[in-house]
Amino acid sequence: MIKLNIVYYVLLLFLISCKSSDDKALNKFEQINDSLTLLKVENSNNNFLINEKRFITALKDSLNKADSSGESFIVVEKLIVNSNGEKLWNYMKRVDSFKKNNKDEFLINKDRWLKTYFYQTRTIQAVTILSKFINEIDNLQKKGVN
Numbered sequence: 316m317i318k319l320n321i322v323y324y325v326l327l328l329f330l331i332s333c334k335s336s337d338d339k340a341l342n343k344f345e346q347i348n349d350s351l352t353l354l355k356v357e358n359s360n361n362n363f364l365i366n367e368k369r370f371i372t373a374l375k376d377s378l379n380k381a382d383s384s385g386e387s388f389i390v391v392e393k394l395i396v397n398s399n400g401e402k403l404w405n406y407m408k409r410v411d412s413f414k415k416n417n418k419d420e421f422l423i424n425k426d427r428w429l430k431t432y433f434y435q436t437r438t439i440q441a442v443t444i445l446s447k448f449i450n451e452i453d454n455l456q457k458k459g460v461n
Contacts, residue, residue: 364413367406368452374399375445378438385439392433395441400429407448413455 374394382390395403404425411419421428432444 364410364452364456367410368449370402370406371445371448371452374403375442375449378442378445382438385437385442387438388435390438391436391441395433396429400433401425404428410448410452410455414451 377394378390381387381394404422407419407428408422411422419428421431433441436444
């Protein structure tokens, strides 16, 4: 990301320093600017997905630390349903919006979604579901989201 910003500014400075009023030079500048804008949009989507992935990974780690046996229903209820459920639901709605196929039909309603995935769910089951969500994010990142 830092390299991309450096390249962006170097190109921008180079193009600004050109004093040519030639239409070809102006067209090239517009093309480069458009390309950089598209690149910036793609990177901002990937950054969002990275933040989403970090949140889910942290949630998985919290579940594993709170219940190393993987058998507790209470841990999932406390850490996901009662505490982080709404944030996770909002993140997954955003991830789902990038999908072209296989959209999650339960995301329409937060309570229904939480009940479907996490109500009376053991820790190990919740960790597996969160791993599935991370896998979906990885697949979107590999495809490149636009």
